Amino acid sequence: MALSRGQMTRQKMINLMYLVFIAMLALNVSTEVLDGFVLVNDNLQENIEVTAARNKQIYADIDQAYANNREKTQVGFDISRDVRRKTDSLFNYIQYLKQEIAKKSDGANADINNLKSKDNLDASSEVMISPVGGQGNKLKKALDEYRESILTLISDNTKKDVVSKTLSTQPNERAKKDGKSWLQASFDRMPSIAAITFLSELQVNVKQAEGEVLNNLIQDIDIKDMRVNQLSAFVVPQSSMVMRGTTYSAQIIMAAVDTTQRPRIVVNGKELPEDKNGLYEFAATGTGKQTFNGFIEMLDRSGFPLKREFTQEYTVMEPMATVAPLLMDVLYSGIPNQISISVPGVPISEVSATAVDGGTLSALGNGIWVASPSPSKIGQKFVITVSARVNGATQTVARKEFRIRPLPPALAYIDYKDANGNQRKFRKGALSRALILNSPGIKASIDDGILDIQFTVLSFRTYSFDAMGNTTPELSNGANFSQRQIEQIRKMNRGTRFFIGDIKVKGPDGVEQETNPMQVTIN
Template sequence: MISLMYLVLMALLALNVDKSVLDAFETVDRGLSTTIENFNSKNARVYADFAKAALENPEKSGDLNAEAKTVKAKTDSLYNYITDLKKMLVVAADGEGADIHSIKNKDDTETAPELMLVKHQGRLAKELKQSIESYRAYLLSLVDPKDTALISSIKSSLDTSDPPPVEGNSPSWAESIFQGYPLVAVVTLMSKMQSDMRNTESDVANYLYAKIDANSFKFNKLKAQVLPKTDYVLEGGTYEAQIFLSAVDTTAEPQIMVNNKQIPIVAGEGMGLYKVPATTEGYHKWNGVINFKNPSGQIVQYPFEGEYQVAKPTMTISPTKMNVFYAGLANPVSISVPGVPSDKIIPSITNATMKPNGRNYLVYPKKPGVKSVITVKAEIDGQVKTIGSTDFRVKRVPDPVATVGGKNEGQITKNELLLEQGVYAEIPDFDFDMKFTVTSFVVSTTRGGFVVDKKSNSNLFTPDQVNLMKSLNSGSRLYIENIVAKGEDGTTRNLSAISFRIR
């Protein structure tokens, strides 16, 4: 909309319309400033997501995070350079203390061409063009040549080519910006350059963020796995098991070969089922390969080998809900030892307390980040013997997600918004029944170029907040931020902001 207004104003200038047109340029410039601020907020969220991803997985996200920081630094540098040029032009026209957002000599048509095109043989205009072209080349170097849409957008937004001839005249790119226009129009056009830069920065930052998982395998099912070192342990020995979370893609079946023979795939599980009769006592080794298509379409081979012993199995510890305990919650666990009655099993745990719950147990972890170790002993033939132990990770309950009407971003109608009573918080796809209550939040929007915000000290919208939402028009941005929620575990969480566009 702002770009359309700018084009209309430029057309009116060509018709020598009166001073009201010049005043309208300041309105357009203020609109561009608001647009730039919106891009800044949007980009800040993307860079925050980059930093979080790099912190959680430096090997996977570290290089892309560093590249994103470079994009931001180069964009900020060019943006600030253009701002300095705008200040220089306005000060030259209005004198010291001039304000680029309130130009006195709006109709000045001499200052811009004099300083940008004439002085020092047009050095400033040449440097500006070179800076934009260097910035454009850098951004293009980050984009895969196959992404033609983004490449076209970058070239269009940062175009410095000479415009087509008009009535026999062939103005240069710099002349088409600084020659023949009043100062207020020149400054507004430079603001549009900055807006286009922030928009392009947003496109490239999001493009880089998407590359974090571009070459990663996609999975749709998680499963806790226990892989014992051996299923047979002599008395006095130690039972060892690897406990981990596996991920599978049930929509893409692999080809699994064992001893050069293909084995069947379990429907909906994405895993093979290998069966062999246990007819001979002793150790038996076997091997094979998994053929799986990677995201680029290539078949990758993953060899494996296994060993088993035909003998009586021993202890099995299987967590009810994966190998993770959550602090502040009752975590159900089942413990059994084959051949031993449940009343003869003696379990103990570190960094937690454990209470019987029917045939199972409830574990109450103490400190997140410190593993809990369950050690199982059993009374066998009147003697207490150690059977084995298993490690569990203790994690903090994840932060809930704040929503209004089940949404936390995107578009919403004003009527839909006004039907909602407040802000709610819940943890999506969490296996435990853990409730959070929002205790405060702030609703804010931009009105007349200024931020207006209203606070609630509960999870419900206040009358002031409702009135603020009633004043919104189509296209307005509404932010719900500074959201604080308290959980049943007694912890207080600061939640991510909600952003809506009114349609």
């Protein structure tokens, strides 16, 4: 019972570790964050090895019990064989998916444990979600079938709930709000190292679900007393990744604890008070990998002290935040610039941001903010500070600078429909007289693949040339062709060239400008 409880608490730690790193992704992640996934994945691999070793020992105990008394243990023995087969099948399939994602990232000779292209955003999508050959639905079906078969073998409702949640393929609340399925939230545009880490977490959950069934079988065939002489000390932190200034929490327990007595726990030379019930807390200070150690002691059935030592590592991170512009690493004066701001492990409601220089910043909701740079600050920096409220205390966790740029020049065009009825933009070259006259006038916009901003055309002139080279200018009616311009164009023959110039436009920033002229040949 106690071993299973430790596994459940450890699972909470693993889930929290994974969620912290997923939150760090935002839109732009650093190499350090990607390397952090490697650390989490390594921890998960260690967890897999530990859990697999425990399960292997329980299988050995069941086998021994079966050899000693087949009649009594036949049912439990048969169930254990079936559970092992199903677990190994699902575990190996997940391992295969991890290798496929690694191959998509690094090539045929990829090494899961030494991934080169950690930030590859396409590998997991191709392997898991691709309409052709995507493995996602197959994995989801396998997890669903395994979960339902395992749940029928666990009698404790609390443990059932834990297994049901850890092997669930339902999207979490955030994914539901974003309209994403479990597969999309887990693998769509996910860095390859993050997808592999998520699959490692699934392997941990599968192994721990297997362990819950085995613990249940042990109780049913009454061999749990054989486990008492194999007691081990465990440190189960709520998270092995903590932010500097926050509180580190961990449960220190011994497997198969006797509820009639409380163990003596000593950490770093200091004994924990009995009323703490094994809860060890301290303030996280220095950053990087840290270690604490100690021992746990209790009396066995003969009254002799039984002592087990432990050592636990944890990692302290600097406070971090992600500030990611939805366009690029610049802000444009005169238009609202949307920015996504989040802090790993902190609810959006507890995150605040302020523009300390360059303009104003306002919240839209759901982590989206609008930055409005001041026109007088063009060429300077827009500075944002991000604060988070953690455990009742507010602290600044990030400072981000952006360059302020003016809007790029607009380009004029004639809006028309091609032979297939598709809307087109003509900027220069040859165009039929009919298409020109069917258009009411000209338009202007920034359309460079990054920005798509419409400008208002105030006026323009058309310039035609007679046989003597004389120029005839005609003025527009605002953004539309004037009647004189229409007559001018109507008289032109195929091959005639004319120019549209003196094009005056106004952008959303209120600034008027003159765009480059257009050369048009009647086709």
